[in-house]
Amino acid sequence: MGERKLLGPEIVQATVDKVNIIWAKVKAAQDKQKSYVNVHRKDLEFEVGDQIVEMIGSVAYMLNLPKELSRVHDVFHISMLHKYILDSSHVLETPHIKLKDDLSCEE
Numbered sequence: 001m002g003e004r005k006l007l008g009p010e011i012v013q014a015t016v017d018k019v020n021i022i023w024a025k026v027k028a029a030q031d032k033q034k035s036y037v038n039v040h041r042k043d044l045e046f047e048v049g050d051q052i053v054e055m056i057g058s059v060a061y062m063l064n065l066p067k068e069l070s071r072v073h074d075v076f077h078i079s080m081l082h083k084y085i086l087d088s089s090h091v092l093e094t095p096h097i098k099l100k101d102d103l104s105c106e107e
Contacts, residue, residue: 046061046078046083051064051065052064056075059077059079060075060076060077061075061076061081062074062075063075068094068097071099
């Protein structure tokens with residue numbers, strides 16, 4: 001008996017107000033997360049040459065992989081790539097690993 005019922009335009013306005021509050025909170029959360037990410041983000045750009053064959057869009061690169069990795073997809077997102085400074089002490093001999101058709105191997 002003592003409750004007031006919302007009718008027509010009042011219900012629409014109340015819903016719009018609540019949606020606007022939700023959007024404002026989502027925007028605030030996104031901005032906060034973005035500020036955390038931007039602290040660690042570096043604007044990297046790679047050039048075609050070296051091991052990079054082609055730039056695919058603005059954030060992906062096709063790499064020139066060794067033939068042992070011919071079954072691996074050769075396009076990588078920029079977040080997975082790092083600049084490398086050549087150092088001869090980094091050269092490692094890799095054992096020959098035979099991959100099965102399902103890309104598994106025996107240890």
